[in-house]
Amino acid sequence: MKRYLVSSFIFFLFLCGAILLIYSRCIQIQNDHLQQHLFTEQAAIRSSIHTYSLLAQAINDEVIQTEQVLKLVHDITNSHGKEQNILRGQLYRLLDPVYQRLRGKQVRQLHFHFPDSRSMLRFHAPSRSDDSLVAVRPSVVRANTDHEIVNGFESGRIFHGFRHVYPLSYQGEHIGSVEISTSFYQIRNEFKHLSEDGLNTLNNSNKSQLAFLLYRPEMWNKLFDDLHTFYQTTPLHPDYIIERADLISSLCSEKISESPLVDRVQQKLSHSSEVARKLKQHRSFAVAVNLRGTTYTVVFHSVQNTLKQHAAYIMSVTPEPFIATIRNDGILMGVLATVLLTVILLYRFRFLAADENEKRQALFLSNISDNLGTALYTTNHEGTITFTNTAMEVLLGYQQKEMLGRNAHELFHQPQDTDDHSPCICEEVLRTNTTIRSDAYYFVDRTGALFPVEVVCSPLRDHKQTIGTATIFQDISKRREQEEQLQQAQQELISANASLKNLASHDGLTGVYNRRSFDEQVERLWRSAARHKQPLALLMVDIDHFKRYNDLFGHLQGDECLRRVAQTLQKACKRPEDFVARYGGEEFAILLPLTGHDDSEHVAQRIQAQIGSLAIEHPGNEKNQRITLSIGCCTCLPDGGETVQDFIFAADQCLYRAKEEGRNTICCCRLQGDEQES
Structure with missing residues (x-):
């Protein structure tokens, strides 16, 4: 009975531990997913804001930074009264067509400022001007004071948005600044566009619905008094307000629609002390909420103003079946753990009740069979x-x-x-x-x-x-079978290595040895001849007027000519130790070991005779009307006073004399010490 009680107690401990572990793991996975969702959306929002920053820069460069606009701003800055209003009207008429094309799609505000940070001209509200922005628009003050570009979110007297303020100068004189801004709704549209293009596939953001929560203490006192009715407090917290879509749409000509889903989620989260606590911390965070049987990921992205102070939250609501799946899987794993542990407990009871002899037999068979x-x-x-x-x-x-x-x-x-x-x-x-x-x-x-x-x-x-x-x-x-395949692969590798070795040592066009092989062979044969005091001959062979041949017949026919000449050279050199290589272009080199002056000249004559028997037509060779060869031949008995370079140079000089003497000629010499004997 004691063993049964101990087993039951252990079962209870394991069950509690398993359920606690499953619950902790599910919470961890959910939090990791929410954090990943937060990071992914932040990247998409930053990308959307950056897109409009580039657009604002382009508008500034191509529309604002023109002689006509800057001249008008300069004149407005330096005029007063009626004249200033006339010039302001000229600036409005000049840029209003551009503003109307961009308004409601890419740009909400186009706003010029005086150097003292007063409003010069609001294209979204041309009747409101000359009011000081020093207390409400730090970005304008920075642009006019430090003469630097300022980008970032900032609330204002009428509209709030992501602003891009550019200092203006004309002929070296600071004349004020201009602001090009986009609203949250335009950023939202770009965010959805990026999501649909696949930049945010991780969390199905193409189904996300967004809202913009303004931080009341930061912006309320900046507004014109008659615009307070355009805002309403959110259910989430009294410090956050949202724009009334019906009134804002009429004011800025933007199609702004309310989201019933976002409203329902805000009502649901208004009872959450955790959300209220995190909203007071002014940091980005994400939570999961279940609404009418559907799980949503709700992300609050903290937005800072140009002074790096918290100014708003971008709130996104996204259907999140993955989190529901995590919770369902957690429940399922808890049930399975309970069933499994119960089965184990029953098996334990049965094991305790088994006969000792049967236990020995089972252990015996399991040791033999199950462990193999x-x-x-x-x-x-x-x-x-x-x-x-x-x-x-x-x-x-x-x-x-x-x-x-x-x-x-x-x-x-x-x-x-x-x-x-x-x-x-x-x-x-x-x-x-x-x-x-x-x-x-x-x-x-x-x-x-x-x-x-x-x-x-x-x-x-x-x-x-x-x-x-x-x-x-x-x-x-x-x-x-694998061993046989391995043997076959080894044989194929040996064959491939042989092919690679042949490719590395032979000229791909003519099939004879290449220049690299020649350089190695001439060194080897030179050392052998010096060691054994045996003669060595080198023939330098050049096809006469080959460039003309290429020009007349084309490179394909020229390649065929090179192949036929190379084959003829190999046939003319009958000994296995004779070495034929393509030296470069239409020039060939032939090494003849154990060959003296007379024999090498005889080989050269045999080569010319066999080339002549080919009778390859060559109209460019005016003297012979066929392919001919010029051959320079040098023989040497190395005795330590000569070098390989001297040997090659001497043969090359003989080839040069053969060409000078009219081509289709053989010139031979002997190399002895530093002297060359023809």
Whole structure:
């Protein structure tokens, strides 16, 4: 009874711990998701604001910063009374068409200011001007005082928005500033546009609905008194107000619609002390709320003014099925944990009630079978199968009851040779009383198909007495196939390496050795000739007037000509050790080991004769009307006073003389020390 009570107490502790862990994990996932949602929306909002900042900069650069506009602003600044009003009217008529095109879509306000930060001209309210903005518009004061561009949110006397204030100067004189601003509703539209384009796919922001909550202490006293009726307090907190869509729409000609969903969410959250507390902290945050069976993510994005003070919240409401899924999954996991722990408890009770002998037998079989991932069977002294596991049934196709009591050797063993009486692996283990490991055996499945196996057969002992064998094996057909594939891949790699080596050492066009191979070969042959005091010859071969040939017949025909000349050079050099390389362009180099002056000249003559027999037409060769070669030949017996460079230079000089003497000519020399003998 004591063990039952202990098991029940442990069950209760585990159940409470599991539920607490699941709840904590679900809360953590929800908070992480809300935070990710917050960061993602902040990025989209910043991108939307940046888009309008670029638009404002473009308007300033292309519309405001013009001679005509700046001249008018300058004249207004330096005039008074009626003349100033006339000039102000000229500025209004000049820019009003542009303002009307942008109004309600991209720009809410276009507002010029005097250098002393008084209002010069409001295009959204032209009748209101000359009022001082010093107390209500720090951005205007900064622009006029520091002569720097100011970007950011700022409330105002009429409208509030994301403002871009640019200082103005004319002929080096500061003449005031201009403001181009966009409203929250325009930012909201750009935000939705970005979301629909896929910039915010993480949280389905294309379904988000936004509202703008203005911080009353920051903006209320700035408003003209007759505009207080355009705002109403939110249910969330008395310090936050929103614009009345019906009145603001008529004032700014923007299509502003209210969101019933946002209103319902605000009513729901008005009873939340957590939301009220976080609103007082003036920091961005996100919460989840369930409304009429639907879960929403509500994000409050803190908006700071140009003085880095909290000025408003952008509130977004987004349907969030993921959070509902998290909660449902948490409930489901709690139920499953309860069921699982209950099953475990019942199993524990059954285990405690089991007979000790059955417990030993279960432990014995589980130690043999369940701890192995391969096929397993045991036999007695006669080779009769006494136990099999599931993996063996799968491999052989027999059910356990079909194998128990059968002789393993007769059922599925395959002899290693043609002698059917050869001993099986189990008999060998019983005879030697040692473990045998091998991958040279084949077993036969139920269909008669052979498959190679890796097998380990060991004596099975009980109290130091051998009572049979225990054998584990696994099908290695795939391993054999992989080994064959590996061998094939190695052969293909060897072949590919040989091909790469050939590509690296041979010219791709002509098939003869390339310049790199020539440089290596001439060094090697030079050292060999110097070491063994043997002669070495070098032929420098150039196709006469080949550029003209290319110009007449084109590069494709020129390439074919190079190939035929290269093939002819290889045929003319009959010894295996003779080396033919393309030296560059239409020039070839031939190395002739163990070749003296007369023999090298003879090879050169044979080359010219075989080229002549090709009879390749070449009208550009005015003298012969066919392809001919100029050949420079140098032979040398290296004795330490010469270098490879001297050797190549001498052959090249002979080639140069052959060309000078009219081409289709052979010029030969001997290189001895620092002297060259023709």
